[in-house]
Amino acid sequence: MSNDTTADIDNTPNSEQPNDDAPALSKQNNLQQLKDISWQGIWKNNAATVQLLGLCPLLAVTATLINGLGLGIATTLVLIGSNCTVSAVRNLVPNEIRIPIFVMIIASFVTVIQLLMNAFTFELYQALGIFIPLIVTNCAIIGRAEAFASKNPVKFAAFDGLMMGLGFTLVLVILGAIREILGNGSLFKGANLLLGDWASQMEITLFTTDSAFLLAILPPGAFIGMGFIIAFKNLMNNRIEKLFAAAPTTKNIARVRVTAEK
Amino acid sequence: MTFKLSSSPHQHAQRSTSDLMRLVIFCTLPGLLVQTWLFGWGTLIHLVLAIVVAVVTEAAILELRKRNFEVAIKDSSAILTAVLLALSIPPLAPWWISVIGAFFAIAIVKQLYGGLGFNLFNPAMAAYVVLLISFPVQMTSWLPPESLTQYQANFADALSVIFTGFSNDGYSLQQLQLGIDGHTMATPLDQVKTNLTLGLTYNETLESPVFAGGLGVGWLWVNLAFLAGGIILLLQKAISWHIPVGMLGAIAIMALVFNGIDGDQYASPLFHLFSGGIMLGAFFIATDPVSAATTNQGRIVFGACVGFWIFIIRVFGGYPDAIAFAVIIMNMAVPLIDYYCRPRTYGHARSGK
Secondary structure, three states: OOHHHHHHHOOOOOOOOOOOOOHHHHHHHHHHHHHHHHHHHHHHOOOOOOOOOOHHHHHHHOOOHHHHHHHHHHHHHHHHHHHHHHHHOOOOOOHHHHHHHHHHHHHHHHHHHHHHHHHHOHHHHHHHHHHOHHHHHOHHHHHHHHHOHHHOOHHHHHHHHHHHHHHHHHHHHHHHHHHHHHHHOEEOOOHHHHHOHHHHHHOEEOOOOOOOOHHHHOHHHHHHHHHHHHHHHHHHHHHHHHHHOHHHHOOOOOOOOOOOOO | OOOOOOOOOOOOOOOOHHHHHHHHHHHHHHHHHHHHHHHOOHHHHHHHHHHHHHHHHHHHHHHHOOOOHHHHHHOOHHHHHHHHHHHHOOOOOOHHHHHHHHHHHHHHHHHOOOOOOOOOOOHHHHHHHHHHHHOHHHHOOOOOOHHHEOOOOOHHHHHHHHHHOEOOOOOEHHHHOEEOOOOEOOOHHHHHHHHHHOOOOHHHHOOOOOEEOOEEOOHHHHHHHHHHHHHHHHHOOOOOOHHHHHHHHHHHHHHHHHHHHOOOOOOOHHHHHOOOOHHHHHHHHOOOOOOOOOOHHHHHHHHHHHHHHHHHHHHHOOOOOOHHHHHHHHHHHHHHHHHHOOOOOOOOOOOOO
């Protein structure tokens, strides 16, 4: 979980200002960029399964689906806020001291989220414990600030934060669901901690057992489950990419046939 | 008379993998029989369950991986893994224990890493650890030897307990664990650990009925039988002496030192060597050719470190026995050991000379 990987994830869309002469073209260009950002954030460059950033909270809190969802939402909110702010000040920040400034921006957003969770979802706040303040150290966030937000306009940076956060949340939720089902036989346990009392009916009990598969709840289960998620992602890569990524790039290029077909 | 010339390597035909695996399986037989004789039929039932699940899992995954599964099944390595796992499971554990264990050993520990020869960890022991931390109650419910139990369990009873939880006469596993005096009997290692925490000394502990002459009733014979099987393996040159000697030596030395320092707190070397699964571990588990160190020097280091960890966890850790943990910890250290214990290349001088 080092920041070194951030160098590889520079998927900066073309940051040239759109040409004023052709508003229609720039609109299409915008849309294309937003599409690309969401594709990168949710699948191609997923913070958890591809960049392997932020594994510490990912593995630690995903004993249940709701815990994962709670941390995922908190991380997403911090990511959007920090990406916007970093992007807004990107031309004012001297290059030499940009990292401390980014960290301070992130830390202030984490403090805001932490206080909000303390006020409105107190039990979840207690369940997640140290991992809320530790969002500051989540490499995925500083990674996006450095690799994307500091080079792109605010609207793209905000959208990138949202999409990266969604991708991260998705993995947290899936891993939490797998571990909760295997280890506890339930789903949405403790939904009332996040969503209020009405949500306590959401809990689904799939099976009850005297001897639960404790491994799934324990830390090794998180590693094994994460391994399976990454393996599944790699397995599906080709198919999904054909479905989504290929669609916009299939352009009919008329070529002059130079050789006869055999 | 013909005079045959053959190209190098000029070695005698060694055993094929399948011959070796089968030899190791046959050498576990003495231990298996003694364990069945003393602790009931459960071990055999788990053995059959584990073998079936292991072989079916291996075949299914190899089929998924589009490999030829007939060759892989015939090398008997899955059967050996199942045998080692079944020997380490308490005889009357529920049936799904050996099913989950065998599946995990073959599917995740062995095949996901690439199959035989590529697994980092000893499959049987990794599966055992998974079972132990997931189902601590079932995995520690060992029976006392049959000579000490209040209720005897025959084959039908064992089958019934494993599949339904109750014997034909309606006794639960907890009742079957009762000794003649009506107290639940622990294994010798458990007994020593518990009594030491209760403030009794080691010598006072030895007066309880699971001990005879300072050693655990039954467990001594099981260990002797595995020792006999292990010696056959050594004589057949199926394993080298380095790992067993390193491991048993390390345990004996540490036990001797600690026993010498404070005989009230620390058990004797003989007790350590002949209780739990030490002999099974030393000759059959730690010597796994895939996941153990590969050079002779490295094997001694590997064996000694396994013995060190077993002793440390037994005496100071939370678990009464620790062969699986010790083997898995040292499996992780094998690349390091192999790096520092490379043999001298022929023709090169010894370092420093």
